[in-house]
Amino acid sequence: MPRPVTVGLNGTPASLAAAAWGAREASIRHLPLRLVSAWEWQPYSHAPLSGTEMPEQWSRRLPEEAAAQLTHRFPDLDISTKQLTGPPPEMLCREAAEAELLAIGTAGLGALTGFLMGSVAMATVAHTHRPVVLVRPEGTPPPADDADLAQRVQEVERRDTGGPVVAGIDLGPTTDGVLRFAFEAAAVRSGDLRIVYSWNPPVGYVQGIGGDLRWRADIAAEGASMVRSLLEPWSKKYPGVPVSERAEIGSPARHLVEAGARASLVVIGRRTNRYWPREPRIGHVAHAVLHHSPAPVAVVPQD
Structure with missing residues (x-):
């Protein structure tokens, strides 16, 4: 059933x-x-x-x-x-x-x-x-x-017809669950899927304006390559879903809220704790997206 x-x-x-x-x-x-x-x-x-x-x-x-x-x-x-x-x-x-x-x-x-x-x-x-x-x-x-x-x-x-599905990933343990849900949501809507991968480098990661610009470009290119490799098996499983990806440095929550402004659905992950199930957590990125995204937000839990 x-x-x-x-x-x-x-x-x-x-x-x-x-x-x-x-x-x-x-x-x-x-x-x-x-x-x-x-x-x-x-x-x-x-x-x-x-x-x-x-x-x-x-x-x-x-x-x-x-x-x-x-x-x-x-x-x-x-x-x-x-x-x-x-x-x-x-x-x-x-x-x-x-x-x-x-x-x-x-x-x-x-x-x-x-x-x-x-x-x-x-x-x-x-x-x-x-x-x-x-x-x-x-x-x-x-x-x-x-x-x-x-x-x-x-x-x-009206929103479903015109907007893509936006999924935020972090290459961590919630990624598979988010991608599975996002690809399925895009497939049933016959719509596009946009993957957003963004991160904040540690303070002091690079020094100097020129070095900062070079490192930003290199890190973004490396992130985009990792995302494309991650998406390859899912694109084969859902060949009818057009996929685009963004790999950017900056606040993950801000990039997701901006990308989801005209989305039909925003998909994010939530890490669960199998060892301390009575201590649930939402996470600061998911918390921010839930409070500020104008589109419906799907929270996908995964161990």
Whole structure:
């Protein structure tokens, strides 16, 4: 049985954007879509609900209403819903373990200020061992109660149609997982793939302006050669995916955010620690990209 594309919903415009993205992704990958919401009982909680509706009822209604709207846009898509009881990060990680990928929404604050990363999103990204895609709504979202999923789907399709997949690599242990996910994402979109490899040399690596320029050129050429060698077997596996690469000196996060400004998807890696699994880490580059990339960001964990 194929793994589904799973989307976590919490009733915000950002989560509706994630639902639209997840539906589109499930459709082009020919996978089922699963919409989930998590409800955790909290004493003395005051949920912003109307009338006499209880938080548990509201949580159950979210995926059902989103599924009904998405069915009109994707009539052939196998959509299921699920309401979970427990801490949202824990529940989302559990669902991600059975999914091809997990999509969750984050609030957008603009290209300069980036994402408003909530505690649920950060905890889920840091703990899950499956790819997680962070999606934010484009433009100014309407109020959650009046949001139209059809509009979100149109935004996703517009970005997917015109933008390449951008992948950031570091030639480290996360590279294989990032490239596998990025090539597959570009292939299902029939789009281009752009590889970004950048690094900051140690302070004092070279001395003098002339020496600095020569060393920069030499290091960039050496980096480009390593990247091309790394990409060769993947290009053979995905011959229909046009690939370009950039090897530059400078901030990896800045280069990735710039390259992903018009991308359909940005793919980055996250190193997991098999020896200390209870001490998850996101990494400073991934953290910066998650906060500032205007495009959806896929975080691929790998030992």
